[in-house]
Amino acid sequence: MAGADDPEYVHDHPRLREFVETVHDVADDHGSVPALLDAVEPAFEDLLAADDWLPERYRELPPEDYDDRGRMGDDIAQWLLYREDERLALFTLVLPPGAATPVHDHLAWGLVGLHGGRQRETFYRRADDGTELTRLREEEMGRGDYYRLVPPENDIHAVETVSDEPSVSVHLLGADVGCIERHAYDTAEDAVDPFVSGYTNVECEVAATGEGHSHAGTDPEHHLGDDTA
Numbered sequence: 001m002a003g004a005d006d007p008e009y010v011h012d013h014p015r016l017r018e019f020v021e022t023v024h025d026v027a028d029d030h031g032s033v034p035a036l037l038d039a040v041e042p043a044f045e046d047l048l049a050a051d052d053w054l055p056e057r058y059r060e061l062p063p064e065d066y067d068d069r070g071r072m073g074d075d076i077a078q079w080l081l082y083r084e085d086e087r088l089a090l091f092t093l094v095l096p097p098g099a100a101t102p103v104h105d106h107l108a109w110g111l112v113g114l115h116g117g118r119q120r121e122t123f124y125r126r127a128d129d130g131t132e133l134t135r136l137r138e139e140e141m142g143r144g145d146y147y148r149l150v151p152p153e154n155d156i157h158a159v160e161t162v163s164d165e166p167s168v169s170v171h172l173l174g175a176d177v178g179c180i181e182r183h184a185y186d187t188a189e190d191a192v193d194p195f196v197s198g199y200t201n202v203e204c205e206v207a208a209t210g211e212g213h214s215h216a217g218t219d220p221e222h223h224l225g226d227d228t229a
């Protein structure tokens, strides 16, 4: 568990630390998001393939009496594993069979990959001047499959479990994405609403006040370098 001197690790494991160090190393060497993601992906693939670093509790929904602080929906868990200021977050998203997230954006670069079960991802694009969404494509993903989030492209999606078991995806984001204000979309109404997803296991201070948010984590140097927001 996280030590008092290292609160960034909500969950601590040598493989997780090794991965975070890799992200830091490549962020120092790569100024653009695509180059950063090129360099991080091999380590991300290793993380998706390994079981030892991710305990059962982060692959499941919380127990019924658990104080769930997430806002994705009652049947969805978002377990924060690592968080670094406003610049980086690693978490799992757990959806039981048949459950789906709202259509939402991230406002940050990221990698999302399957660790267990199967998910259908539906990707959308937002018109520059409005709330209207264009449905781009669907992809069904199994263990080890992953994709990039690179705003403004590939930033809006909905996720649904299509397996008989819960799906577990691992998310690396270039922002504390559970605690920033982003957007949820009602595609039937062409409506967009402010959206703070929270995390199941960790409070969001900004979410409680609704102030001091909005960090568009699209620049790896800005968000992982010394000159933080």
Ligand SMILES: [Fe+2]
Residues within 6 Å of the ligand: 104, 105, 106, 157
């Ligand atoms: Fe997402």
